[in-house]
Amino acid sequence: MAQTGTATKPITPAPENIPILLIVNGVERQLRLAPWTSLLDALRNHLDLTGTKKGCDHGQCGACTVLVEGRRILSCLSLAVMKDGAHVTTIEGLAQGGALHPLQQAFIDHDAFQCGYCTPGQICSAMGLIAEGRAKSAEEIRELMSGNICRCGAYPNIVAAIQQAMGQS
Amino acid sequence: MINFQYVRATDVADAVHRIAADPAATFIAGGSNLIDLMKYDVERPSRLIDITRLPLKSVEETADGGLRIGALVSNSDLAYHPLIAARYPLLASAILAGASAQLRNMASTGGNLLQRTRCYYFYDTATPCNKREPGSGCSAISGLNRMHAILGTSEACIATHPSDMCVALAALDARVHAAGPAGARTIAFSDFHRLPENTPERDTNLQPNEIVTAVELPARGFAANYTYLKIRDRLSYAFALVSVAAALELQGDTIIEARLALGGVAHKPWRDPTAEAALREQAPSQATFNRAADVFLRDAKAFGHNAFKINLAHRAIVRALIQAAAGTPQSQSDKKIR
Structure with a gap:
């Protein structure tokens, strides 16, 4: 990291790495991380769980959506150290054995992606949406999924996939 | 970083x-x-x-019939809280108009109050910005200023406050509870955020060593006649160009209390006592609402790209008051404006 301190600003000493525990997809993972490590970078770079995608890295696209304590959040704007002790669910944690999660299967059934880059975030977001139980109509699904951008424009198929999965849950 | x-x-x-x-x-x-x-x-x-990890996550009823919202209650927990949905639907609606489901799960009540402007120049460290670097100049006044303020601006700064939640809190006369070395104090919502004047680096009157502990709502919730109307460049997940929190209390065909707060137009949620007075003791009508909007925007000043906001704000105020008076608040999922 570039040293950005100047003559007039005291230089902050590099902090010690902080020991943290994350329970990722049901598995306890011990890590030692610098405090600026985002949850996204912890998952991708330190735990090799690259299913969660880095899109904008600024909370504007939703590609990095994961579930923390069952609630959908943006891992790019979360510091891993602040999630010490938390249960994290990523796209890698959805399939059971060899069987896809019904949402994953629904995305395939409805051709709900083209390039696929936003898809892990879309699916984790839809997991949160279904757990919240606020969306009933297609209109409400669209509104409550608005935090997940799909630049391929697969939105109608994404809504259809979520409706199919909602019907099964 | x-x-x-x-x-x-x-x-x-x-x-x-x-x-x-x-x-x-x-x-x-x-x-x-x-x-x-x-x-x-x-x-x-x-x-x-x-x-x-501080214990500031509860929503509690107060002795005077209001609610005290802990500073760490998430935006989504607040919007969907049964007491908020029932008694302060204006607040619930404004929160759900903002950000995305993921961000609402993360964002806290106190943090929402303290979020900073989304002025592009504030974010761009390669350009002058008095809010980011006092004395360096304002790039927005003569630059791209489509999203910028039309009320309460100064020669130093024309940034807007980006919150939706705060617009509703302003209309509801909320109070902010803060704690600091000198003890606890309460700040009226209208005194919490500042105008830019010559110190745009300061967004609020919270002292640097103080912490927001709670937001308190008075008993009056305007649950029957309210709306939160947000106009933006896309239908969801975008900051307001103009937003209106309108709340009326009607007795028969007379407005006995009126609240009007605008977002996207100033450095703080903008209220105007004169415009609200122009609504009281009147019958709800397009003519009355037009007059109130005229009063509200009498000092509006544009900077080029944002000139459209003055007309847009006028129309949004009138439309929001029509929605509030009719008891047909704007839906935050069906975006048709009726």
């Missing part, structure tokens, strides 16, 4: 003690704005004091 130290506060007193000990430290709760600003090197704290 620069190096920083990380500590967890154990209680409010500990948090206040820690912030007083390091003037370059800052509190972090949801982090959805702060971490973004740190990635852009706009915020450069020496130390983050994590307050997320």
Whole structure:
């Protein structure tokens, strides 16, 4: 990291790495991380769980959506150290054995992606949406999924996939 | 992002003690704005004091019939709280008009109050910005200013406050509870955020060593006649160009109390007592609403690209008052404006 301190600003000493525990997809993972490590970078770079995608890295696209304590959040704007002790669910944690999660299967059934880059975030977001139980109509699904951008424009198929999965849950 | 130290506060007193000990430290709760600003090197704290484990997560009824909302209640928990949905639907609607489901799960009540402007120049460290670097100049006044303020601006800054939630809190006459080295105090919502004047680097009147502990709502909730109407460039997940929180109390065919607060038009949620007075003791009608909008915008001033906002704000005020009077609040999922 570039040293950005100047003559007039005291230089902050590099902090010690902080020991943290994350329970990722049901598995306890011990890590030692610098405090600026985002949850996204912890998952991708330190735990090799690259299913969660880095899109904008600024909370504007939703590609990095994961579930923390069952609630959908943006891992790019979360510091891993602040999630010490938390249960994290990523796209890698959805399939059971060899069987896809019904949402994953629904995305395939409805051709709900083209390039696929936003898809892990879309699916984790839809997991949160279904757990919240606020969306009933297609209109409400669209509104409550608005935090997940799909630049391929697969939105109608994404809504259809979520409706199919909602019907099964 | 620069190096920083990380500590967890154990209680409010500990948090206040820690912030007083390091003037370059800052509190972090949801982090959805702060971490973004740190990635852009706009915020450069020496130390983050994590307050997320403090016991400020409850919504409690107050003795005078209002509610006290802990500073760490998430935006989504607040919007969907049964007492908010039943008694303060204006607040619920405004929160659900903002950000995305993920961000609402992260963002805290206190943090929403303290979020910073989304002015592009504030974010761009290659350009002058008086809010980011006092005395460096304002790039927006003669630059791209489509999203910028039309009311209460100064020669130093024409930034807007980006919150939706705060627009409703302003209309509801909320109070902010803060704690600091000198003890606890309460700040009227209208006194919480500041106008830019010559110190645009200061968004609020909260002192650097104080922490927001709660937001209190008075009993009057305007649950029958309200609306939150938000106009933006896309239908969801975008900041307001203009938003209107309108709340009326009707007795028969007479408006006996009126609240009108606008977002996207000023450095703080904008209220105008004269415009609200122009609504009281009147029958709800397009003519009355037009007059109130005229009064509300009498001092509006545009800077080029944002000239459209004056007309847009006028129409949004009238439309919002029609919705409020009719008891047909704007839906935040069906975006048709009726």
